[in-house]
Amino acid sequence: MSVNPPQGSEQPQPQPESRSVNTQGAVDLSSLAPDGQAGQASAPAGAGAGAGAPGAQPGQPAQASGADSWVISVSPQELQQVVQLSSQVPVIVLIHGTDADSERMRTSLEDLVDAQQGRVLMAEIDASSPEMAQAQGADQVPVATAFIGGRPVGEFDKSVPQEQLGQLVSQMVQLATQNGMTQALPPQSKRSGGAAEETEQELPPLHQKAHDALEQGDLDAAQAAYEEAIRENPGDEDAKLGLSQVQLMQRTSDVDLNEARQKAAENPDDPQAQIAVADVDVLGGHVEDAFARLVKFIQLHQGDDRETVRAHLVELYSVVGDSDPRVQSSRKQLARALF
Template sequence: MTTPTPGQGPVPHAASLRGAVDLSALKRPRTQAPEARGTAGAGADAGAAAAYIVEANQESFPSLIQLSAQVPVIVELTAAWSDLAAQLAPVMEKVAREFAGRFVLARVDVDASPGIAQAFQLQSVPAAVALLKGQPIPLFQGLAREDELRSFVNELLKVAHANGVTGRAGGAEAEAAAEEPPLPPLHQEAFDAIEAGDYAAAAAAYRKALAEQPGDNDAKAGLAQVELMQRLESADANAIRAAAAERPEDLQAQLAVADLDVAGGHVEDAFARLVRFVARAAGDEREAVRARLVELFDVVGASDPRVAKARQALARALF
């Protein structure tokens, strides 16, 4: 069983999906709330549990992304044919009931919603991924014991509290998330283009938004994310990694593998690789790597502690 430590530092951005994996294809206007399970008990207990134990699918997933700005969401990725998933499910529900709405447990059948599995780069079921302010944080794959789950949840809640996500499922915060105002027109145009797979049009919309409002940090972050998606759109991951290993001094090979690492969730590896390159490079190559690092900082999010750490390392490498 693989049980990586929960990630840290989700970024406040009501309309952006950045971080460990690319969820932009799942971002659509809110159509419906996730379907409540109502399986945690009878009467009032069942009603309470229904607020924080839900079944989700590709149609309802955007509402979970929105809700994660107010309440932490743990996505349980499962399948009817998996014996391990059947063993994990009651343990997940038990822990969710113990925390009584401090996080939402959303169960997703990956066979019924393959787009979600693809967005999370799912390797096997069961697996669990947290959402905080729209940013996915891998938790574990395979089985997990009750004590391990509680540990994951407690760490997740610490990160959530540090980032202002302190609501409870079913409370006023969840209602506020449901009433989130529409996106600015150019931002909506960009997201519609992303959904259609037209990254060039999305980038153009973000650039127009920045031309109108240079201080639009959401547009800046969105543009950085879309440009990353453009660079990786037809990339061969195996070829990129082989080239980077064979040619450690090759600028383009190192930039490409750093892009791949950020998209795959290996954020610290990507940052460390490029900081090392900056330290030994000079002239135009050094500036090119510095500029790419700044773009990737925008992808991950300025308030992410991994970005703060990498900024400090970059400053030391430059000066």
């Protein structure tokens, strides 16, 4: 079964040249892809073996019943074909086993990916397959690598709290939108039973309005929708997080990363130059680098510039999420820098 391209567009979207995340330590699967597959843009033969179909083998058709899904099971040899699809939508490649951690992460990601309705594709690789013995680090399951524009933009494993997985998937969609990837794939498989239909919840109207605006690349409309949601419910933490993320996208929409880094290097005492690099680093996934940059500035400066950077760092904490361990670690470093 071939992966169906987004309606009205079969041309690959531009690659996010300056938005890739440092993926040092990621599982290296590139050697498993046969020569000559890199240019293909169709799904592997196992595309029909979707989520919720335990034991499905590549080449078997999707089950006829169940909810639409954007999760496919693939073999390691088919990886490169799937990665090519990340020129159209973000792709998550999940290597999983049969252990409890794998099942929890797999189920959570399946629900989150399917909730995006084609804006993200997930390919699952069974770590028990003989071919995986060739992959460095493949025994460290579960592990997921995210791809946008044919490039890895980050890796996460079972150490990521369950509640943070949703933020990671949302950030992938937002990063793709920032790079002009606003279309969605049609369903690629079926999930057996009704579990997905029962767990999938509709977004509140204003959240859906913001989500739709992001799909269209209209950041101002997305901001307005989130602000209205907060006015209606000042305790709406999801809307606050969404607003912070949209504002980050607005600040970085016209930033050239190379120019920003050069300016920051040449002007170490300029708070706005350091803030600009921190913003693009957070958007691109270099969260720890962004936090460390601003904490260092706070350590070395006093007065209004120090307070400006401190306030911005706290705002970036809200973008990433207060429960994220990277935020918790940086808060401790900030406290030491201040006191």
